[in-house]
Amino acid sequence: MKISVLVSSNEQYEIVKKYPVDAIYTSNYAIAMANPSVYYQTPKYPCMKKMPHRLLCGDVGWFMDQEEHTIVTDYNLNIANHFSIEQLLKRGATKITPSLECSIHDLEKLSSYPLEVLIYGHVVVMTLKSHPLFKENGYELEDYQHRRWKALVDENEVVSLLSAEPINKLNELEEYQRIGIRSFRLDFTIETKEQVKKIMESVMGRNT
Numbered sequence: 001m002k003i004s005v006l007v008s009s010n011e012q013y014e015i016v017k018k019y020p021v022d023a024i025y026t027s028n029y030a031i032a033m034a035n036p037s038v039y040y041q042t043p044k045y046p047c048m049k050k051m052p053h054r055l056l057c058g059d060v061g062w063f064m065d066q067e068e069h070t071i072v073t074d075y076n077l078n079i080a081n082h083f084s085i086e087q088l089l090k091r092g093a094t095k096i097t098p099s100l101e102c103s104i105h106d107l108e109k110l111s112s113y114p115l116e117v118l119i120y121g122h123v124v125v126m127t128l129k130s131h132p133l134f135k136e137n138g139y140e141l142e143d144y145q146h147r148r149w150k151a152l153v154d155e156n157e158v159v160s161l162l163s164a165e166p167i168n169k170l171n172e173l174e175e176y177q178r179i180g181i182r183s184f185r186l187d188f189t190i191e192t193k194e195q196v197k198k199i200m201e202s203v204m205g206r207n208t
Helices: 010-016 029-034 060-065 082-090 104-110 170-178 193-205
Strands: 002-007 023-026 039-041 054-057 070-073 093-096 117-121 124-128 139-142 148-153 159-162 183-187
Touching: 002 010, 002 193, 010 023, 010 193, 029 039, 082 093, 082 104, 104 170, 117 170, 170 193, 183 193
Parallel strands: 002 023, 002 183, 023 039, 039 054, 054 070, 070 093, 117 183
Antiparallel strands: 124 159, 139 148, 148 159
16 A cells, blocks of 8 residues: 655654655645655646646646656546546656545546545645735635635635545545555645644554
């Protein structure tokens, strides 16, 4: 079983790098540039930054422009069929993160491909290029059911609204492995260092 982990802060990165993970991804540009082995999660909106060699790519435009890079595709591409997977692999993708809407039954049909399934994380449900109120982290939106959706603001003031509850399929690991899935991903965004350590210990303990 291979585990990849996305981190959003230096604190999370310092914890995760102590574990024998297959790959580390980050939405933090400074972390990616300082650590060549780390994959940079490409931003939703174009920027003029120099791209690191390793990319976690969730946009077709970015993917087409970065063919010289080592690329893992992100869940934003909503990949859910053989044709899409084969086209991305043909263009140089090394791993494919399937759509979050794929069931275990769907994934069983695709398990012969190099898939990496997201099993934990608060996922991005909406992205705004800017917002007059959200200029820094710390804001939340509350719905009628009193669920709170945290807003993350990056260095370019792009706002990402995270799911109120994380995807959590940690208890389904054995079922995924039964159908032939061998690579899995954890996403850490708003998790505290204590939460990161707890989840890492739980998952890596099953990998011994």
